[in-house]
Amino acid sequence: MIKKLLEKNKMRLAPMAGVTNSPFREMCLLNNSGFVTTEEIDATSLVYNRSIRTKEISSFYAREKPIAMQLLGCDIKIMSEASIILQEMGADIIDINMGCPVPKITKKGKGSALMKDIFETSKLVRSMRNVTNIPLTAKIRSGWNEENENAVEFSKMLEDEGVDAITVHPRTRNQRYEGLSKWELIKKIVAEVKIPITGNGDIKSFNDAKAMLDFTRCNSVMIGRAAIGNPWIFNDNYQKLSDKDKLNKIIKDISNHIELMKDFFTPRNIDLQIKKQLAYYSKGFKNSKELRFKIFRSEEKIDNMIEYFFQNLRENFQTIERNLETTKI
Numbered sequence: 001m002i003k004k005l006l007e008k009n010k011m012r013l014a015p016m017a018g019v020t021n022s023p024f025r026e027m028c029l030l031n032n033s034g035f036v037t038t039e040e041i042d043a044t045s046l047v048y049n050r051s052i053r054t055k056e057i058s059s060f061y062a063r064e065k066p067i068a069m070q071l072l073g074c075d076i077k078i079m080s081e082a083s084i085i086l087q088e089m090g091a092d093i094i095d096i097n098m099g100c101p102v103p104k105i106t107k108k109g110k111g112s113a114l115m116k117d118i119f120e121t122s123k124l125v126r127s128m129r130n131v132t133n134i135p136l137t138a139k140i141r142s143g144w145n146e147e148n149e150n151a152v153e154f155s156k157m158l159e160d161e162g163v164d165a166i167t168v169h170p171r172t173r174n175q176r177y178e179g180l181s182k183w184e185l186i187k188k189i190v191a192e193v194k195i196p197i198t199g200n201g202d203i204k205s206f207n208d209a210k211a212m213l214d215f216t217r218c219n220s221v222m223i224g225r226a227a228i229g230n231p232w233i234f235n236d237n238y239q240k241l242s243d244k245d246k247l248n249k250i251i252k253d254i255s256n257h258i259e260l261m262k263d264f265f266t267p268r269n270i271d272l273q274i275k276k277q278l279a280y281y282s283k284g285f286k287n288s289k290e291l292r293f294k295i296f297r298s299e300e301k302i303d304n305m306i307e308y309f310f311q312n313l314r315e316n317f318q319t320i321e322r323n324l325e326t327t328k329i
């Protein structure tokens, strides 16, 4: 089942804490991303105290299904209990986070710290496998540091323990997001295990995605940072539109995204979330720095800020179109 799902649409959104909430995931799905994954959900919070934040990051629209929900943790009992809770909440796939590099997380043995102890992690995976009757996947890095690049051995262990698919972000934990990701390693893992592999790291365009699929022969790819403020990266049809049609689509999609955010977030959180997304969407604008400054600092009502954003968006596109007109003459 999982292989079919991965290959149905080979490009999909990577989980990103603070970014890939339900409204943004929906934007990516509407632009042809393959199935989406929630951001990391802390297993302890899920089991013991469902804070507003945990509730927010673990909720999803029914129309996002099939959905993967990602768990962060290291305690065998808590992770197993959390897996049961996610299944009951309607997860279609449970993904184990084995890649988070943040010191606050790794100090507790979670995220990429799981890659330091293959034996202990195999016990964790076995226990989760035993209580889970939906596909179980894992998202790994190349290893903890350069001296311990154990992703191949680790992937074999995951396969032996019954994990259904693996995502590989081929950077060590020490690299965080620095340097280039080693696509060569994804290729090696594809050759060494039988379960489907998703490649991830440094895809900045539709063509990069194709290049990773061709080079590594992986089953699918995940796109993270390049999708922030650009859900259209998954949409081949969008790339083929004229500038005018692109502008119309962008305006329609961003308006839709704003409505989704107004519906999804708690009243206290709505304005900040909208401002964050507008800032992401202004990434390519000439005046993006001033625009972001104004959006975050202004005391104006959010609807005025939204109007200001759209006005800037239109002006930026007009410049592009004007330039094209000049070239024609």
Ligand SMILES: Cc1cc2nc3c(=O)[nH]c(=O)nc-3n(C[C@H](O)[C@H](O)[C@H](O)COP(=O)(O)O)c2cc1C
Pocket: 014, 015, 016, 017, 018, 019, 039, 040, 070, 097, 098, 099, 100, 139, 169, 200, 201, 202, 203, 222, 223, 224, 225, 226
């Ligand atoms: C802001 C941010 C938050 C992230 N949060 C998560 C997360 O919750 N779970 C996870 O598995 N990876 C997380 N990642 C890692 C991404 O999923 C991805 O593996 C990484 O960014 C490399 O892919 P890219 O080069 O396409 O961005 C995060 C990355 C960023 C930049």
